[in-house]
Each structure stands twice: as C-alpha cells, then as structure tokens.
Amino acid sequence: MLQHRDSRCQAEVYLDNNATTAVLPCAAQAVLHHMQTCFGNPSSSHSTGIKAKVELELTRQLARQVIGASSGQIVFTSGATEGIQTSIVSALLDARSRGLHGPETLLLYGATEHKAVPESLKHWNHVLQLGATVQAIPVDSHGILDTQALTLLLPKAAMICTMAANNETGVKQDLLKLEQLIRSVNPQVRWMVDCVQALGKMSLDIANTSIDYAPFSGHKLYAPKGIGFLYVRQNTPYQPFIAGGGQESGARSGTENLPGIAALHAIFTELLKSVGSVFQSEATLWQYRQQLLSALTELFPQLVLNSDVPHIVPTTINFSVPGFLSKDILDLFDAGSIRVSAGSACSSKATGSFVLDAMGLASWRSEGAVRLSFGPAMSAAELSAACAAIRRLVPVVRNCCLVLSDAQTTSTAPMPGLSQFKYEDLCSYLLVCPQSRDAVIIDPVEPLVNRLVNLVQGQGLHLKAVLETHQHQDHPSVRLDLLNALGQPALPADTDLLGWPQGMINLQIGDYQLERLATPGHSPDGQSYLLYQHQQILGAFVGDLLLPGGFGRLDLAGADSQAFVHSLQQLKSVLHGETLLLSSHDYAQRFFTTWQLVCQEVPGLADLVSSGKLTETWQQTLQQQALSLQQQSQYQCGIVEVSYSDAKALIGPAEIAALLLHNPTLQIVDVREPHEQNAGELAPLLPANATVQHWPLSQLAWALMSGALHPSQQLLLVCRSGNRSLLAAKILNRLGFDQVYNLKGGVALLS
Structure with a gap:
C-alpha cells in the first residue's frame, strides 16, 4: 500500500467546471434520498410510485421557472447529447415531410459549436438520407456569428443550430438579435440553441422566444452525470428518439432517472432562491473573474485573453501565453494541483483549438489556448485557494526560466548538459556547461525561440554559438532572429552561414568540445557536430542526414546520393555503435538513434557503407522513397519506419511498494x-524507501550520454499521466533497456 497523502501535497484546485462539476451537497443528498428512501417508479400506481411521480412533476415545474418556459414541453433526458440528437432528428424529419432535401437544403451550425452538433447533423443527414448540405456559419474575431453571412444562408436552411454560450471561450450569442434575423428571413426554419453552458450563468426567457429546441445538461451545473432535459416549443415538430413504455407522456420512453431528476430539483431550488443561495450573483462572478485574472497575470505577465467582455459569461477565462503550447501550461498547472483544460485535446501534435481557428486568431493563440472555468457556486474560500495556488507557481516559472521578469537574477543553476526541445517533429538543442555557463544552441526553430531566449537570459548563459546543421528546406532559419532577441545581433567571432565561427577547428563550451564534420548528401552544405568531453565522444548532431528510424530524403535540389554514402562512411569512422545520433526531425517520437539502430532499421545500410557503392537495389529504394515523399500531403525531410511497439511492464500505483520490496535497487525516474x-x-506520493532520480524527457539523451542511466538498471518511469513515461520506456526498450517499468496513470493516480 502507498503512504497516505503527505502534508507536503497540495490540495486540488478544480478550475475546469465547463467540462464537468462536482455534485453539490444538497443535490447529492437528494440523490441518496431518492435511491434509498423515495425510490419508487413514477409509473407505479401505489403510494411509493405516486411520491416519485410528484417529485418528477415538481422538478419539471421548477425547470420551467428556471428557464422561463411557461409553455412547451420539458422532457427529461440522459444529458445534452441525447437532447441534441432528439432535436436534430425531429427537425430533419420535419424538413423531409415538407419536401426539403438535397444539396440545396442547408443544415446550419455555428462554426464554434460543440462538436456534438455538427457531427450529429452529419450523422442523421446521412441516416435519414436527406442529402442536405451541412454548413458552418462563420464567426468574427470575438466569436460572434456573422449576421451578414447568416442572412445569405438562411433562405435555404431547414435547420439552424446555435449556442447560448460557448464551452471553450464563454462567448455568448445575442439570442434576441439572432431571433429577429432568423424569423425575418426564414420564419419556418427549425432553431436549436445549445443552452448547456448558459444555465446559472446568464438569464433565460425561453417562452418569450421562438427557439424550437433547447438542450440542457445536469453535470455542467453541479448535478450528477447522466441527467439533463430538453425544452421543445409548443407546436414544434417532435419525434420521440427512444420508444418503449411511453414515459414522459410518450416523449421519451424508459424509466425516468429519478435520483438524477431529484438532484436537478435541488439545483433548481437553489437557483430560484432570492437570498441564501449557494449560487453567486452575476456581479460577484465578475469580481471572481477579475481576481483570478490578476493572479494569472502575475504568473504570466504576457498573457493574452482569447475572449473578453462584453462578449462573454464571467465564469470562463480563455487565454494564451506567447511561447507556450497548451500542454506546457497544463503540465505546470497539473503539477501544482490546479486542474484546467486546453482549447482542444492535447497530443504530441500542437493541434490547436478549432474554436479559436474559426475566430481567425493567430496559430500560437490556438495552439496555446488554456481554458480556466469556475462554477457559479464557487465560494469566496475556493476563490482564495485558487488564486493562492496560481501565485505559488510564480517562483516556479521564474526559477525554471519559463518567463522572465525585471527582477530576474542569474543565480538560477543552469540545466546541465544537453537539453532536447521539441515542437511537433522539429528538434532544437541547448548544450550547457554548468561550471562555466557556456552554451551552444543547435538547430533553433521559430516556435521554440522564446523558450530558448528565456533559458539563456534567465540562467545567465554565455552563448558561444548558434549553429545549424544545414539550411533547412521545410522552415526558414531563425538563427539571426534568436541572436537579435538575445541582444546579440552578431557573436564576437565572424561566422559562416550555419553559425560556425570562422577559423575555428573546434568549439569549446566549458568542459565540452564540438568538432565539425562536413556531411553533405541530404543537403550540399550539411554539417554534423561531434560532441566530446575529455576526448570521449558523447554524441553527434547529424541534422537530417540520419533520422530516428530512417534517413533523410535525397531527391531535393542539391542532394547527392554518392555524397550521402561518403558522409555515412565519415561518420562511421568516428562513432561507436551506441553513440547517440541527434537529428533535426523526429517523425516517430523516438527522440534519437544510434549507429547500431540505424543499421538495424534501414535494410542494407551497413553493406552500403562498407562497399561505398550505390547498388541497383539501393537506387530503387531511393526512387521509391522519393515517390512516396512527393505524394505525401505534408512535407517531410525523410522517410521513417514507424514502430507501434509498446512497453510491456506496466505497474499500477498499488504495486509500487511490492515492486520496491522485491527489487531494492529499483530507481524511480x-x-x-x-x-x-x-x-x-x-517523493511525498511514494513509499518512504523509494529513491527518485529527476531526468526530464527533454534530458533523456543526456542521462544516457552521461551514464546516469544504463541498461543494467531496474527503472520505474513516472510522469503526470503515464503517457510520457510510456514514451520514455519505449525509447529505452529500443536501446536495450530490458528492466524498465512504466507507472500506469502516472502522478494523476498517485495523488
């Protein structure tokens, strides 16, 4: 068993309420009461069933009061997605009955709509064989629907779907203005408004509008998951989505989720209280927003809001920080026990937010978008704890040189050795001697410039050179931009086009030494930089000559296949089989390779290097490579064989103590x-006898070069979620580490 949570562990601060909310105590009590005491089936005719029926109808009446629906149907559902499906199926069947079908008929949705809406429109358009055109309505830079575009589209529309408030940005649409436009242009169009993020955050008066369908979800407002409701305007076409026993007056069959409905009863009661409600006033919510923004701005002085007043509800803060991807900030916040989310799901690619893309915002804002959302029942104590947690990260980001301030000192100990920074499939390197603070940057790329500048300035490094391995054809050089950003428009020594100081054979970086080796082939100006310490080779920066899992393309202008062979021979003469090779691109998430692995993964390469001759088989291989690369939709600098092998040794959090008992030399990394x-x-999350080494994924290459990690060790790798440690396990398995365990679920399950 793991130790109980240590006092050094921070309490969780949950700021992702637009995703889901905790269940309010009053709602949880109502659920329990209607699961154990008042548990009847509302369809039963005995007293227990009658009590349940009364609860059902009382909650329905409260729902009417909360959304201002004195007329129309209130149908209890499993949540917003079911409500959306039911609305769309009803509207599309109505369209078909009115002869509206074919590509001239439009099914419209806001371009920033939750994916549940366009995906449902496409699905049911196909299933019902309507053959209509599903089309997005553009939005402006504030996220507001473009009324001019909408005016042109409406005459042909059978259905229009809009949002009351956006889940990512908090942007609210002017429903009154939209209604006037919609009904003046197309009075018969069926209009659905997604009200999931509106309840408790903005006033609604549904009955006094011509909205046809409005889905709501319970778990976005402190009720359990699995309960919601749908408003359907009086006389609007409605098709039951679920048939069966005829519950909900035939509108939605299936025994009602009475515990969930009772939770809604408790929530609605709180919303309707004039005094003493757990829900804060709108003025208070705006004050809370400002206090959170103040703390965020202390943490990130360059923070940029992606949505702002007067276009938003107060409970959503969507921001980006120059030089940061969403994942960077999420990892930082999560480590600090602050739960926020990105504009979109994170992956190894910087995919960005489709919502911010639709608003036309710059790609760095989309790829760096972070959503902080608090609930309308947030207490003053919770607000204070949230602001304090954010401010606790201020010294962390400054000491780690993620941001710089006027008060920044150079006393921070530099990150020693080699760091590998990645952006999508691009790799940049920073080599630092901690004693002398000498440094070299190799192959910088534009998205990482801000990060590199902060590290050099924040750690007080003496930059000896900014080197490139070749002139890249897939991205422009930012070497001079980087130097300008550092206030060094030119380094003391004159340099060539790739940044190497003129007249120097070797470049000394404190205890380390770089030697230059001409390696044309992929590029006529290709250079490899050999890294030595005390005359022992540690690694080689090979540009795109060789890639983890493959080699660079040879069909570009200036490429030379015979020079490629000669360059490989030159490299082989100075490398050991296990010397790490560091490339400019990593298309397969392998981070680096070795000469031995290259020979294993590229059939015939070893024979090619030995003979020095391009055989007919190799010529055919190169022709196939060129054809394949030219047919790809995205430019790549080489072909890589992608392996989907998995780390086999997964360890659950409860197994750590036993693992340490049987393997006392186990190192946790x-x-x-x-x-x-x-x-x-x-450490506070682990058994007392656990020893921890700190080797960030960005320094995994250095851990191997320096001998801190070697194949004979037993290692348990840990990260935030288990994903990066799994990646590291794969990398090490590939290098011959066969006693590597990966902690399933990562720190998230430990905490």
Missing part, C-alpha cells in the same frame, strides 16, 4: 519537466 517537478514533488 521522474521524466516530468523541471517546472513540473518543482511545482509538485513526487
């Missing part, structure tokens, strides 16, 4: 980045 390690300690 924290592969989170330094800012995460500083924001949230790992």
Whole structure:
C-alpha cells in the first residue's frame, strides 16, 4: 500500500467546471434520498410510485421557472447529447415531410459549436438520407456569428443550430438579435440553441422566444452525470428518439432517472432562491473573474485573453501565453494541483483549438489556448485557494526560466548538459556547461525561440554559438532572429552561414568540445557536430542526414546520393555503435538513434557503407522513397519506419511498494519537466524507501550520454499521466533497456 497523502501535497484546485462539476451537497443528498428512501417508479400506481411521480412533476415545474418556459414541453433526458440528437432528428424529419432535401437544403451550425452538433447533423443527414448540405456559419474575431453571412444562408436552411454560450471561450450569442434575423428571413426554419453552458450563468426567457429546441445538461451545473432535459416549443415538430413504455407522456420512453431528476430539483431550488443561495450573483462572478485574472497575470505577465467582455459569461477565462503550447501550461498547472483544460485535446501534435481557428486568431493563440472555468457556486474560500495556488507557481516559472521578469537574477543553476526541445517533429538543442555557463544552441526553430531566449537570459548563459546543421528546406532559419532577441545581433567571432565561427577547428563550451564534420548528401552544405568531453565522444548532431528510424530524403535540389554514402562512411569512422545520433526531425517520437539502430532499421545500410557503392537495389529504394515523399500531403525531410511497439511492464500505483520490496535497487525516474517537478514533488506520493532520480524527457539523451542511466538498471518511469513515461520506456526498450517499468496513470493516480 502507498503512504497516505503527505502534508507536503497540495490540495486540488478544480478550475475546469465547463467540462464537468462536482455534485453539490444538497443535490447529492437528494440523490441518496431518492435511491434509498423515495425510490419508487413514477409509473407505479401505489403510494411509493405516486411520491416519485410528484417529485418528477415538481422538478419539471421548477425547470420551467428556471428557464422561463411557461409553455412547451420539458422532457427529461440522459444529458445534452441525447437532447441534441432528439432535436436534430425531429427537425430533419420535419424538413423531409415538407419536401426539403438535397444539396440545396442547408443544415446550419455555428462554426464554434460543440462538436456534438455538427457531427450529429452529419450523422442523421446521412441516416435519414436527406442529402442536405451541412454548413458552418462563420464567426468574427470575438466569436460572434456573422449576421451578414447568416442572412445569405438562411433562405435555404431547414435547420439552424446555435449556442447560448460557448464551452471553450464563454462567448455568448445575442439570442434576441439572432431571433429577429432568423424569423425575418426564414420564419419556418427549425432553431436549436445549445443552452448547456448558459444555465446559472446568464438569464433565460425561453417562452418569450421562438427557439424550437433547447438542450440542457445536469453535470455542467453541479448535478450528477447522466441527467439533463430538453425544452421543445409548443407546436414544434417532435419525434420521440427512444420508444418503449411511453414515459414522459410518450416523449421519451424508459424509466425516468429519478435520483438524477431529484438532484436537478435541488439545483433548481437553489437557483430560484432570492437570498441564501449557494449560487453567486452575476456581479460577484465578475469580481471572481477579475481576481483570478490578476493572479494569472502575475504568473504570466504576457498573457493574452482569447475572449473578453462584453462578449462573454464571467465564469470562463480563455487565454494564451506567447511561447507556450497548451500542454506546457497544463503540465505546470497539473503539477501544482490546479486542474484546467486546453482549447482542444492535447497530443504530441500542437493541434490547436478549432474554436479559436474559426475566430481567425493567430496559430500560437490556438495552439496555446488554456481554458480556466469556475462554477457559479464557487465560494469566496475556493476563490482564495485558487488564486493562492496560481501565485505559488510564480517562483516556479521564474526559477525554471519559463518567463522572465525585471527582477530576474542569474543565480538560477543552469540545466546541465544537453537539453532536447521539441515542437511537433522539429528538434532544437541547448548544450550547457554548468561550471562555466557556456552554451551552444543547435538547430533553433521559430516556435521554440522564446523558450530558448528565456533559458539563456534567465540562467545567465554565455552563448558561444548558434549553429545549424544545414539550411533547412521545410522552415526558414531563425538563427539571426534568436541572436537579435538575445541582444546579440552578431557573436564576437565572424561566422559562416550555419553559425560556425570562422577559423575555428573546434568549439569549446566549458568542459565540452564540438568538432565539425562536413556531411553533405541530404543537403550540399550539411554539417554534423561531434560532441566530446575529455576526448570521449558523447554524441553527434547529424541534422537530417540520419533520422530516428530512417534517413533523410535525397531527391531535393542539391542532394547527392554518392555524397550521402561518403558522409555515412565519415561518420562511421568516428562513432561507436551506441553513440547517440541527434537529428533535426523526429517523425516517430523516438527522440534519437544510434549507429547500431540505424543499421538495424534501414535494410542494407551497413553493406552500403562498407562497399561505398550505390547498388541497383539501393537506387530503387531511393526512387521509391522519393515517390512516396512527393505524394505525401505534408512535407517531410525523410522517410521513417514507424514502430507501434509498446512497453510491456506496466505497474499500477498499488504495486509500487511490492515492486520496491522485491527489487531494492529499483530507481524511480521522474521524466516530468523541471517546472513540473518543482511545482509538485513526487517523493511525498511514494513509499518512504523509494529513491527518485529527476531526468526530464527533454534530458533523456543526456542521462544516457552521461551514464546516469544504463541498461543494467531496474527503472520505474513516472510522469503526470503515464503517457510520457510510456514514451520514455519505449525509447529505452529500443536501446536495450530490458528492466524498465512504466507507472500506469502516472502522478494523476498517485495523488
């Protein structure tokens, strides 16, 4: 068993209420009461059933009061997605009955709509064989629907779907203005308004509008998951989505979820209270927003809001920070026990937010979008705790040089050795001697410039050179931009086009030495930089000559296949089989390779290097490579064989103590980045006899070069969620580490 949570562990601060909310105590009590005491089936005719029926109808009446629906149907559902499906099926069947079908008929939705809406429109348009055109309505830079575009589209529309408030940005639409436009242009169009993020955050007066359908969800407002309701305007076409026993007056069959409905009863009661409600006034919510923004701005002085007053509800803060991807900030916050979310799901690719893309915002804002959302029942104590938690991260981001301030000192100990920074499939490197603070940057790329500048300035590094391995054809050089950003428009020594100081054979970086080796082939100006310490080779920066899992393309202008062979021979003469090779691109999430692995993964390469001759088989291989690369939709600098092998040794949190007992020499390796390690300690979450090494994924290459990690060790890798540690396990397995365990679920399950 793991130790109980240590006093050094921080309490969780939950700021992702637009995703889901905790159940309010009064709602939880109502659920329990209607599961254990008043548990009857509302369809039963005996007293227990009658009590349940009364609860059902009382809640329906309260729902009418909360949304201002004195007329029309209130149908209890499993949640918003079911309400959306039912609305769309009803509207599309109505359209078909009126002869509206074919590509000239439009099914409209706001471009920033939750994916449940367009995906449902496409699905039911196909299933019902309507053959209509599903089309997005554009929005402006504030996220407001473009009324000019809508005016042109409406005459042909059979259905229009809009939102009351957006789940990512909090942007609210002017429903009154929309109604006037919609009904003046197309009085018969069926109009659905997604009200999921509106309840408790903005006033609604549904009955006094011509909205046809309005789905709501309970778990977005402190009720359990699995309960919601749908408003249907009086005389609006309605098709039951679920048939059966005829519950809900035939509108939605299936025994009603009475515990969930009772929870809604408790929530509605609180919403309707004039005094003493757990829900805050709108003025208070705006004050809370401002206090959270103040704390966020202390943490990130360059913070940019992606949505703002007067276009938003107060409970959503969507922001980006120059130089940061969403994942960077999420990892930092999560390590500090603050739960927020990105504009879209994170992955190894910086996919960005489709909502911010639709608003036309810059890609860095989309790829760096973070959503902080609090609930309308947030207490003053919870607000204070949230602001304090955010402010606790201020020294972390400054000490780790994620941001710089006027008060920044150079006393921070530099990150020693080699760091590998990645953006999608691009790799940049920072080599630092901690004693002399000498540094070199190799192959910088534009998205990482801000990060590199902060590290160099924040750690007081002496930059000896900014090097490139070749002139890249897939992205422009930012070497001079980086130097300008550092206030060094030119380094002391004159340099060539790739940044190497003129007249120098070797480049000394404190205890380390770089030697240059001309390696054309992929590019006529290709250079490899050999890294030595005390005359021992540690690694080689090979650009795109060789890639983890493959080699660089040879069909570009200036490429030379015979020079490629000669360059490989040159490299082989100075490398050991296990010397790490560091490339400019990593298309397969392998981070680096070795000469031995290259020979294993590229059939015939070893024979090619030995003979020095391009055989007919190799010529055919190169022709196939060129054809394949030219047919790809995205430019790549080489072909890589992607392996989907998995780390086999997964360990659950409860198994750690037993693992340590049977393997006392086991090393736990924290592969989170330094800012995460500083924001949230790992040791308090582990058994007392556990020893932890801190090797961020960005320094995994250095851990191997320096000999800190070697194949004979038993290792348990840990990260925030288990994803990066799994990746690190795969990398190490590939290098011959066969005693590597990965902690399933990561720190998230430990905490």
